[in-house]
Amino acid sequence: MxxxxxxxxxxxxxxxxxxxxxxxxxxxxxxxxxxxxxxxxxxxxxxxxxxxxxxxxxxxxxxxxxxxxxxxxxxxxxxxxxxxxxxxxxxxxxxxxxxxxxxxxxxxxxxxxxxxxxxxxxxxxxxxxxxxxxxxxxxxxxxxxxxxxxxxxxxxxxxxxxxxxxxxxxxxxxxxxxxxxxxxxxxxxxxxxxxxRYEQAQPKREPATLKTLFAGVHFIRERKDILGVISLDLFAVLLGGATALLPIFARDILHTGPWGLGILRAAPAVGALLMSLWLSRHDLQRRVGMVMFGSVAGFGAATLVFAVSSSLWLSVAALFAAGAFDMVSMVIRGSLVQLDTPDAMRGRVNAVNGIFINTSNQLGEFESGLLAAWLGAVGATVVGGLGTLAVVGLWMLLFPGLRRRQRLQLEDPANEALGTAESV
CATH class of the missing domain: 1.20.1250.20 (MFS general substrate transporter like domains)
Incomplete structure (x- = not known):
């Protein structure tokens, strides 16, 4: 990577x-x-x-x-x-x-x-x-x-x-x-x-029809790189998120109290914050597709470590790492979606992206609770981590253009309108 x-x-x-x-x-x-x-x-x-x-x-x-x-x-x-x-x-x-x-x-x-x-x-x-x-x-x-x-x-x-x-x-x-x-x-x-104060092109006014409302959905379906990063994040969060189960881990597995639960909840956000500060001063310049896949795989691996840990501080470290890896994938996803989308379409594409994010967060908590009821908290989190790694491997096969993508910004302006040809 x-x-x-x-x-x-x-x-x-x-x-x-x-x-x-x-x-x-x-x-x-x-x-x-x-x-x-x-x-x-x-x-x-x-x-x-x-x-x-x-x-x-x-x-x-x-x-x-x-x-x-x-x-x-x-x-x-x-x-x-x-x-x-x-x-x-x-x-x-x-x-x-x-x-x-x-x-x-x-x-x-x-x-x-x-x-x-x-x-x-x-x-x-x-x-x-x-x-x-x-x-x-x-x-x-x-x-x-x-x-x-x-x-x-x-x-x-x-x-x-x-x-x-x-x-x-x-x-x-x-x-x-x-x-x-x-x-x-x-x-x-x-x-x-x-x-x-900032520059924005004069928007072209169109009546709100089903075609214009769903234009963002159609745009994402036709751009394989955008579809790949958004759907990869959806399934990674849906499968790998363990936030809803933290009270169970804190009390029954790590044998800590509310103070320990607070530390566990803060750890991913601290990892994400520190990574975001680092990325705000450094450029993602090469092999961004593989960096994206590697960061999501790192998120899945950190989830597995958290699942099998019986030490509070190892669990905190695993959640910290998961937050940091998630921030890398978030920056790549957010930047790639913005750069590959013409300005006239950004609002609708970002709206669809927001639906994916909100849905994955809410359904991810439900999925974690449902699996935990069947398999226990540890079993559910192990399945989630393994599922995330499996999705990464499958998405690398389904989206070869995203896997081979070198830079966030397309060098050929024509690709911004037509999509990345090698992804088809």
Whole structure:
């Protein structure tokens, strides 16, 4: 597996692109706000009702908008100025969080109101997401897009790690304080997006028909490299994810308490964060197809090590490695999808990619729980790790063009419109 090489050209520094820096700070502000919000909402609803089922309803009202609205949101991202779509989405989120803070501080909040506001936030995020992802290629030159993807990923991982902790600490002063802090962060993100300036080609307006809504699906089916990386990630996460089983491993296998479970949950995010920081300063320049396959195989192998480990710290190391390998594949997948997709199609393609990611995460947890009920937690995780390795081997046979791909950016511009010929 070829190692990424550092680029000596100082013009390749992301800091030399102010629009990207502004975008990065906007994303980290909204990401922190959302993670703090997630912690407070869960604690508050459980404190009000005392029913575990209601915690599942929080996930449900977030899941349905992300899947059902993905295709219309992708169509919108290709029909309108993406910055405005993102801006309007964040304004809705800001207003919903501010209303949640006001109702909480006034003592007028109840479960249904919280769920409705979470649904509003999730709906806004569903429309915002394809446009947000599709903006990135316009903020930096194509040759350093992988660095930008990695750096954007580092913002997300930092929010994942620190946001819940900060939200938990602030919750001591009451949920209203958490919501006010989250609203302040959303306000910062909204102002940064409102002031963002970048070049976008004038979108060609088309009516929303089944053909235009499903154009992203048809595009991905015809581009073998894109279909390969997206479907590889889908099956790797579907089979290899062990997150849902961590409480079982912590209590029954590693014989640790809540503090150990917290470390286990943080380990993949820390591995992903550190890898994203490294990739944001180094270029993936050679044999990216094999690097992609190698990283997913590494994810599967790390899952196997975690499955058979009876040591807490070996398990933590395995999850750390799994997170790092997953970040490599995420950067390659995200960069390749963006670079192989014409700008006029990026919103719809990113929307389909988002459906794959959301579905694999949700169904992966269900699959893990189902297998664990049959085979036990260790058996289910071993099957998942072996399944991931098997998928890597099969995908290398099914997508030879992706296996032979050398660079993320296609050298022949014609290939961007026609797809990679050698993949057919």
């Amino acid at each position: 070829a190692a990424p090489a550092a680029s000596p050209d100082p013009t390749h520094s992301l800091l030399r692109h102010p629009a990207f820096v502004q975008f990065w700070f906007a994303r980290i502000a909204s990401g922190f706000g959302f993670q703090m919000l997630s912690v407070a909402v869960g604690w508050q609803i459980y404190a009000i009702t005392g029913r575990a089922l209601d915690l599942g309803l929080i996930g449900l009202v977030q899941f349905f908008p992300s899947v059902l609205l993905a295709l219309p949101a992708g169509h919108m991202a290709d029909q309108f100025e993406r910055r405005r779509v993102v801006l309007y989405g964040q304004i809705v989120e800001l207003l919903a969080v501010a209303l949640l803070a006001a109702l909480t501080l006034l003592g007028a909040v109840h479960e249904l109101g919280i769920l409705l506001l979470v649904f509003a936030i999730s709906t806004a995020k569903a429309f915002e997401s394809p446009s947000m992802q599709s903006m990135l290629p316009a903020l930096v030159p194509a040759e350093i897009l992988p660095r930008a993807v990695a750096s954007s990923g580092s913002a997300f991982q930092a929010a994942m790690i620190l946001g819940p902790a900060v939200g938990g600490v602030l919750y001591v002063a009451g949920p209203g304080v958490v919501y006010l802090s989250a609203a302040a962060l959303y306000l910062v993100a909204t102002v940064l997006v409102a002031r963002l």
